[in-house]
Amino acid sequence: MESKLVFCENDEMMLLPLYATTIGFWEHQVQTAREAGFPDYQMHQILEGKGELIVGDKRYIVGPGEVFFLYPDIPHEYTPISREWKLAWISFNGREAAQMLLYAGIRESGPGKLRSEAFLEPLREMLLLPDDNELGVNLERSKLLFALLLDLKQRLLPATNHEDEMERIRPVLRYIELHLHQPLVLKDMAEVIKVSPQYLCRLFQRTVRERPVTYINKQRINRSKQLMFSIRGKKIYEIAQEAGFENVSYFCAVFKKVTGMKPEEFKRLHGLD
Structure with missing residues (x-):
């Protein structure tokens, strides 16, 4: 050329x-x-x-x-x-x-x-x-x-330090996935990879670009959507509990923040009533 x-x-x-x-x-x-x-x-x-x-x-x-x-x-x-x-x-x-x-x-x-x-x-x-x-x-x-x-x-290959940090945090992400339905405590998550809670927060910011609580809430909202599709007829409070939210009002607030709509609106939009 x-x-x-x-x-x-x-x-x-x-x-x-x-x-x-x-x-x-x-x-x-x-x-x-x-x-x-x-x-x-x-x-x-x-x-x-x-x-x-x-x-x-x-x-x-x-x-x-x-x-x-x-x-x-x-x-x-x-x-x-x-x-x-x-x-x-x-x-x-x-x-x-x-x-x-x-x-x-x-x-x-x-x-x-x-x-x-x-x-x-x-x-x-x-x-x-x-x-x-x-x-x-x-x-x-x-x-x-x-x-x-x-x-x-x-x-593109990820930067070496970013790749290393992603590998380090993967056990924590797996731990979160396995325990979404339970209370997740920052101290317990940090213990999975033997770091301090403060360091784990910084690691989250550098790798997944979010605070741990934000990441967990998004994963729980994804879980709640799966529950709506797979098990029809469940009440909103039941979905909230199975997705890991202890408070249904907090679940509804987080759901709207993440998706832009209330859980009931999401169900109607997808014909899940």
């Missing part, structure tokens, strides 16, 4: 929740420094060679099997450190762009490690499309962009 740069932004595409603005491929990426950042989100995949990425006071060496993300208006610089540095990239924007990255676990500018060095297929397909700015081609680019970002969750 030869070096190319495709501009694909137009007014109609900006109405979409996610759209590409530029797509490109460089047979040799030259030094790029942007003191004021770039106006759109960017994702670069390194195909050959190595380079240095600088974001703020952080420096990274990136090579094949890696990508790096740049958030809008964040000062950055990247430069080759090998004789050749092949990159493919896409710039994109839209009201859902940040949420799609967040879904993939990307929260800031920086590198990520892929599970394979293979060219990301949606990005490759975008580069093979005609280079014009015609609406039909731009719509196809947006479809491929959505697929690209949606797949990133599976394509």
Whole structure:
């Protein structure tokens, strides 16, 4: 593939929740420094060679099997450190762009490690499309962009410390699943992996991004939905008790907070009365 740069932004595409603005491929990426950042989100995949990425006071060496993300208006610089540095990239924007990255676990500018060095297929397909700015081609680019970002969750390896912490907390998550119908005490959960309750709370925040009580309540609400579907005719207070809620009023309040509706409304909506 030869070096190319495709501009694909137009007014109609900006109405979409996610759209590409530029797509490109460089047979040799030259030094790029942007003191004021770039106006759109960017994702670069390194195909050959190595380079240095600088974001703020952080420096990274990136090579094949890696990508790096740049958030809008964040000062950055990247430069080759090998004789050749092949990159493919896409710039994109839209009201859902940040949420799609967040879904993939990307929260800031920086590198990520892929599970394979293979060219990301949606990005490759975008580069093979005609280079014009015609609406039909731009719509196809947006479809491929959505697929690209949606797949990133599976394509990216988690950071080592995050993976280690997830493994450490898994016994606690299994313990919660087995004891949802019983009172769950923070001290007892912490004892499962021999840590303090305070440390367990921090571990929850770093791994599942929620406080233990929030996570437990959501799991209990999921259990209550299963009970509504599997055992028809149960009273709301019976469902609340079997899902692990001692107080039916608290169950109803949590159910509405999580689902946006009362338990009775949920049952009617799904024909479970």
